[in-house]
Amino acid sequence: METKSIMIVGVGGQGSLLASRILGHVFLSQGYDVKVSEVHGMSQRGGSVVTYIKYGDQVYSPIVEQGEADFILSFEQLEAARCLPYLKQDGTMILSTQQIDPMPVITGAAQYPEQIVEKLQQTGANIIAVDALALAQQAGSAKATNTVLIGILSQKMPFPQEEWEKAIQELVPERFLTLNQKAFALGREAADREE
Amino acid sequence: MKKLMLGNEAVARGLYEAGCRVVSSYPGTPSTEISEAVAKYDEVYAEWAPNEKVATEVAIGASFGGARSFCAMKHVGLNVAADPLFTASYTGVNGGMILAVADDQGMHSSQNEQDSRHYAMAAKLPMVEPSDSGECKAFVKAAYEMSEQFDTPVLLRLSTRVSHSQSVVEELPREDVPVKEYVKNPQKYVMMPAFAKGRHVAVEKRMEALAQFAETTGLNRIEWGDTKIGVICSGIAYQYVKEALGDRASVLKLGLIHPLPDNMIRTFAQKVDKLYVIEELDDIFETHVKKLGIACEGKDLFTWLGEYSPQMIAQKLLGKTTPYRTFPESVPVRPPVMCPGCPHRGLYYVLAKMKLMVSGDIGCYTLGATAPLNAMDTCVCMGASISALHGFNKARNMQDRSVAVIGDSTFMHSGMTGLVNIGYNKGNSTVIILDNRITGMTGHQDNPTTGRTLKGEEVPQVSIEAVCHAAGIQRVRVVDPYDTVQVEQALKEELAAPEPSVIISRRPCVLLKSVQKKAPLVVDADKCRACKACFKIGCPSIHMEQGKAAIDPTLCVGCGLCASLCPFHAIGQEEVR
Numbered sequence: 001m002e003t004k005s006i007m008i009v010g011v012g013g014q015g016s017l018l019a020s021r022i023l024g025h026v027f028l029s030q031g032y033d034v035k036v037s038e039v040h041g042m043s044q045r046g047g048s049v050v051t052y053i054k055y056g057d058q059v060y061s062p063i064v065e066q067g068e069a070d071f072i073l074s075f076e077q078l079e080a081a082r083c084l085p086y087l088k089q090d091g092t093m094i095l096s097t098q099q100i101d102p103m104p105v106i107t108g109a110a111q112y113p114e115q116i117v118e119k120l121q122q123t124g125a126n127i128i129a130v131d132a133l134a135l136a137q138q139a140g141s142a143k144a145t146n147t148v149l150i151g152i153l154s155q156k157m158p159f160p161q162e163e164w165e166k167a168i169q170e171l172v173p174e175r176f177l178t179l180n181q182k183a184f185a186l187g188r189e190a191a192d193r194e195e
Numbered sequence: 196m197k198k199l200m201l202g203n204e205a206v207a208r209g210l211y212e213a214g215c216r217v218v219s220s221y222p223g224t225p226s227t228e229i230s231e232a233v234a235k236y237d238e239v240y241a242e243w244a245p246n247e248k249v250a251t252e253v254a255i256g257a258s259f260g261g262a263r264s265f266c267a268m269k270h271v272g273l274n275v276a277a278d279p280l281f282t283a284s285y286t287g288v289n290g291g292m293i294l295a296v297a298d299d300q301g302m303h304s305s306q307n308e309q310d311s312r313h314y315a316m317a318a319k320l321p322m323v324e325p326s327d328s329g330e331c332k333a334f335v336k337a338a339y340e341m342s343e344q345f346d347t348p349v350l351l352r353l354s355t356r357v358s359h360s361q362s363v364v365e366e367l368p369r370e371d372v373p374v375k376e377y378v379k380n381p382q383k384y385v386m387m388p389a390f391a392k393g394r395h396v397a398v399e400k401r402m403e404a405l406a407q408f409a410e411t412t413g414l415n416r417i418e419w420g421d422t423k424i425g426v427i428c429s430g431i432a433y434q435y436v437k438e439a440l441g442d443r444a445s446v447l448k449l450g451l452i453h454p455l456p457d458n459m460i461r462t463f464a465q466k467v468d469k470l471y472v473i474e475e476l477d478d479i480f481e482t483h484v485k486k487l488g489i490a491c492e493g494k495d496l497f498t499w500l501g502e503y504s505p506q507m508i509a510q511k512l513l514g515k516t517t518p519y520r521t522f523p524e525s526v527p528v529r530p531p532v533m534c535p536g537c538p539h540r541g542l543y544y545v546l547a548k549m550k551l552m553v554s555g556d557i558g559c560y561t562l563g564a565t566a567p568l569n570a571m572d573t574c575v576c577m578g579a580s581i582s583a584l585h586g587f588n589k590a591r592n593m594q595d596r597s598v599a600v601i602g603d604s605t606f607m608h609s610g611m612t613g614l615v616n617i618g619y620n621k622g623n624s625t626v627i628i629l630d631n632r633i634t635g636m637t638g639h640q641d642n643p644t645t646g647r648t649l650k651g652e653e654v655p656q657v658s659i660e661a662v663c664h665a666a667g668i669q670r671v672r673v674v675d676p677y678d679t680v681q682v683e684q685a686l687k688e689e690l691a692a693p694e695p696s697v698i699i700s701r702r703p704c705v706l707l708k709s710v711q712k713k714a715p716l717v718v719d720a721d722k723c724r725a726c727k728a729c730f731k732i733g734c735p736s737i738h739m740e741q742g743k744a745a746i747d748p749t750l751c752v753g754c755g756l757c758a759s760l761c762p763f764h765a766i767g768q769e770e771v772r
């Protein structure tokens with residue numbers, strides 16, 4: 001099989017680590033070769049954070065480049081706009097509509113673009129925009145945004161629901177499990193509504 | 196069992212399986228997780244040293260003592276460790292010794308982009324370079340064997356993409372490697388001129404033997420594909436080459452990257468029509484190949500800067516490009532910032548307000564150099580803040596308007612010696628130690644001032660105050676950086692004092708689990724006059740909403756710094772209002 005590429009983008013501290021671990025777990029359990037690339041250190045301090053996940057028969061490079069991502073999960077609108085060039089022509093971007101002003105916007109040196117979702121859609125890209133933060137809060141905590149997004153993605157990928165649920169069961173600490181299971185289910189429902 | 200592991204975790208697993216007994220490291224992205232991961236194995240002693248020189252010397256000593264030993268550092272850490280390393284090349288080892296050095300192509304979290312391969316050549320040491328997690332583990336084992344067979348420390352070169360990418364690793368049981376006998380042998384272990392002369396002969400002989408070994412070791416291999424294109428590469432660049440070219444090229448993959456296999460290179464070059472050397476950073480392989488009289492292309496096609504990628508290689512060698520969409524407007528950058536509630540923020544607010552010259556250092560607090568605080572003038576390397584300020588003031592006599600800022604871990608690393616210099620040489624500078632009770636930048640490692648070891652044991656804390664007093668500094672005082680009035684008062688007094696002083700700005704990092712977060716603050720929109728006083732601290736949770744300041748409840752941790760600066764008392768706890 002040709003290698004498939006997924007990108008997770010967000011703002012440092014939003015917790016994309018769990019999402020990438022769940023994905024890696026699912027792909028590995030399906031017998032694929034998997035590579036995951038994270039950037040640690042400086043970029044965690046509220047900067048842009050990018051994680052790449054690739055799977056296939058044999059994966060060489062751990063990084064994803066422009067025009068290559070089959071899926072992009074974005075935790076934040078501005079980061080979605082920033083990583084649009086990475087989306088494959090027929091790829092799908094799933095984005096949470098949360099907005100977090102970066103420092104240049106806070107200091108007035110730059111403007112936060114308006115109507116990002118509309119502008120992304122106008123480029124002809126497949127965009128699924130969901131208020132994942134609200135769904136996570138509905139599930140019990142803003143911290144579960146990542147599992148909401150995973151729930152949406154799981155509906156777009158050819159793997160059985162049980163595999164995702166197993167991965168969540170194995171990777172999420174006991175005391176956050178119910179919360180994340182709820183968030184995952186809300187994500188799956190949201191994807192159904194988008195159909 | 197097959198598992199996804201970071202390259203760094205796989206190195207740690209390799210250390211465990213290869214019977215390593217002693218690990219001493221100093222943190223530094225992207226090398227840090229190796230030592231954190233290996234510390235989880237009870238069979239391996241692992242510690243944080245105060246700096247890379249100490250870590251390397253501990254590993255050398257453990258090797259002398261007969262154990263397989265290890266130390267890890269980032270690329271610039273090897274500058275600090277270079278002194279012991281160059282002479283350990285002469286002494287050789289007893290138990291096997293590996294020094295891992297992680298380069299940071301692209302400077303994801305570093306102050307420069309130096310290529311550590313120069314050290315292998317300069318110190319005359321073998322160097323191996325894995326290209327994924329599986330090789331990280333395998334190469335550790337190969338490196339220990341090489342170390343003991345050739346009586347040499349071995350360098351393990353990593354990079355951000357290898358260290359911080361996960362790929363599949365198979366776990367195996369630990370090999371039992373007993374501690375070797377220690378035999379006193381001054382000719383080998385006491386490096387003074389008479390003995391070192393003999394050891395230099397041994398070093399040159401060893402390099403010859405290693406060059407022979409390079410021709411036959413399984414660490415180097417040729418993967419034949421189309422012979423129109425031949426590529427020599429190693430490490431992460433190998434993965435990029437394979438992804439870009441597949442079997443449209445033949446590849447000489449180097450695992451032992453110093454010394455290089457001359458005959459293998461010659462044979463490979465003869466069989467391919469056109470030879471490329473694809474290596475990030477410096478032209479080390481290319482220079483070597485050209486020295487053998489073999490024509491090749493390298494840096495005339497590929498940049499000296501940053502990271503390479505499969506698309507870059509496909510574009511240059513095959514003329515292939517990949518289409519992509521662009522967002523129709525410019526997208527503002529999102530630089531890293533101090534976290535909401537960061538104790539460094541209050542201190543920097545005062546430094547900015549007082550418009551002081553700030554001799555900076557490396558850590559989370561380097562972010563004080565960015566807008567809107569803009570409160571740092573210089574930053575070179577760990578420890579330089581204190582010594583450079585002393586030089587600055589000897590040149591300009593600006594001690595009433597200048598300070599050095601340095602973190603607790605950085606002070607222990609190499610700041611102390613600069614302070615001793617001030618005490619000794621009649622300096623009159625003011626030094627601020629930003630004591631957030633942890634090594635923050637690299638992700639919360641303990642250090643001698645925190646009272647806990649890498650293995651999680653409680654130990655006595657090294658007292659920063661006592662160290663300062665011992666260095667001959669009489670004026671040492673502690674302030675709380677959340678109290679900007681107190682900080683400003685202390686600074687005024689110490690800058691005016693006719694002798695050197697140290698101000699310890701003490702408050703634990705807000706991300707520490709032990710620190711209680713408070714409820715988010717809210718802005719009373721009726722009271723807010725949009726004067727933007729709260730914007731001066733550069734807190735990422737404060738922004739404008741409908742012409743008034745607003746606080747993002749998902750980011751704010753209720754530190755109260757903004758509230759203390761609001762002239763209209765518009766910011767407070769929800770229930771209080």
Ligand SMILES: Cc1ncc(C[n+]2csc(CCOP(=O)(O)OP(=O)(O)O)c2C)c(N)n1
Nearest residue numbers: 223272557558559602603604605634635636
């Ligand atoms: C020689 C060297 N070793 C390691 C590093 C990586 N590094 C950068 S800052 C830092 C420590 C920062 O800790 P501290 O001084 O306590 O400041 P904090 O980040 O907590 O504010 C380290 C280990 C480096 N840049 N240079």
